[in-house]
Amino acid sequence: MIQLRNIERSYKAGVGQTWVLRRIQLDIREGEFITIMGPSGAGKSSLLNVLALLDDQWLGEYWFREQAVHTMNRKQRAEVAKQYTGMVFQSYHLLDDLTVAENIDLPLSYKNISRSERQAMVADTLDRFNIVGKKDLFPSQLSGGQQQLVGIARAVIHKPALLLADEPTGNLHSTQAKEIMELFRELNQQGTTIVQVTHSEANAAYGSRVIEVRDGWMTRDTANPDMEMTKVDA
Numbered sequence: 001m002i003q004l005r006n007i008e009r010s011y012k013a014g015v016g017q018t019w020v021l022r023r024i025q026l027d028i029r030e031g032e033f034i035t036i037m038g039p040s041g042a043g044k045s046s047l048l049n050v051l052a053l054l055d056d057q058w059l060g061e062y063w064f065r066e067q068a069v070h071t072m073n074r075k076q077r078a079e080v081a082k083q084y085t086g087m088v089f090q091s092y093h094l095l096d097d098l099t100v101a102e103n104i105d106l107p108l109s110y111k112n113i114s115r116s117e118r119q120a121m122v123a124d125t126l127d128r129f130n131i132v133g134k135k136d137l138f139p140s141q142l143s144g145g146q147q148q149l150v151g152i153a154r155a156v157i158h159k160p161a162l163l164l165a166d167e168p169t170g171n172l173h174s175t176q177a178k179e180i181m182e183l184f185r186e187l188n189q190q191g192t193t194i195v196q197v198t199h200s201e202a203n204a205a206y207g208s209r210v211i212e213v214r215d216g217w218m219t220r221d222t223a224n225p226d227m228e229m230t231k232v233d234a
């Protein structure tokens with residue numbers, strides 16, 4: 001489904017630049033459930049943003065379903081992202097001027113789905129996430145945990161081919177976190193490819209492969225235990 005080749009990402013830092021992703025080589029097969037782990041600041045969210053087609057300030061090659069993302073313009077990338085991906089952001093990224101129901105409906109509005117079907121899907125999702133009573137509220141009227149649930153509901157409502165989740169249960173209590181991980185497992189069993197970033201071993205246990213990132217380098221991949229991870233100084 002995905003091939004990353006020599007992906008590099010840096011940010012400007014004063015007159016120089018800081019490298020946050022270094023020569024990332026990664027193949028993701030359809031149906032995998034991958035966990036990205038590593039210390040704070042290691043580059044996990046940066047890698048997820050590349051995979052989610054949200055970032056275009058990187059070097060290297062990115063193939064998504066055999067399409068060359070590295071040759072796409074911003075509009076083409078956004079179109080692929082809308083059609084195939086769902087993203088749970090660490091800081092939720094809900095749209096402040098839309099209600100809970102409208103936020104959840106957003107991914108459906110990009111697809112060719114009738115109004116009545118959309119309404120039914122939103123109603124089902126609100127019910128499933130136990131947030132029916134919040135549907136007309138705005139994000140600012142919700143707790144952090146409730147916003148996180150809405151962010152997850154929005155990411156999964158259209159059953160994306162690729163679900164990306166950045167610390168998806170960070171603000172949930174343990175029972176809710178377990179329910180979300182069970183939902184991810186169910187989606188994965190139905191064919192959704194998942195890449196999650198987490199510090200939680202319990203959440204990682206739901207996945208089938210762990211990738212570790214340190215200082216921007218991929219330092220471990222349980223799918224390639226013999227792979228030599230050489231850290232080369234730039």
Ligand SMILES: Nc1ncnc2c1ncn2[C@@H]1O[C@H](COP(=O)(O)OP(=O)(O)OP(=O)(O)O)[C@@H](O)[C@H]1O
Nearest residue numbers: 011012020038039040041042043044045046047090
């Ligand atoms: N917009 C930005 N501008 C400048 N530097 C950035 C920006 N976003 C991230 N960075 C830097 O890139 C590095 C990697 O950040 P990233 O968020 O990918 O790490 P992470 O592994 O997800 O960390 P955490 O576990 O704390 O979320 C960090 O040093 C961070 O300060």
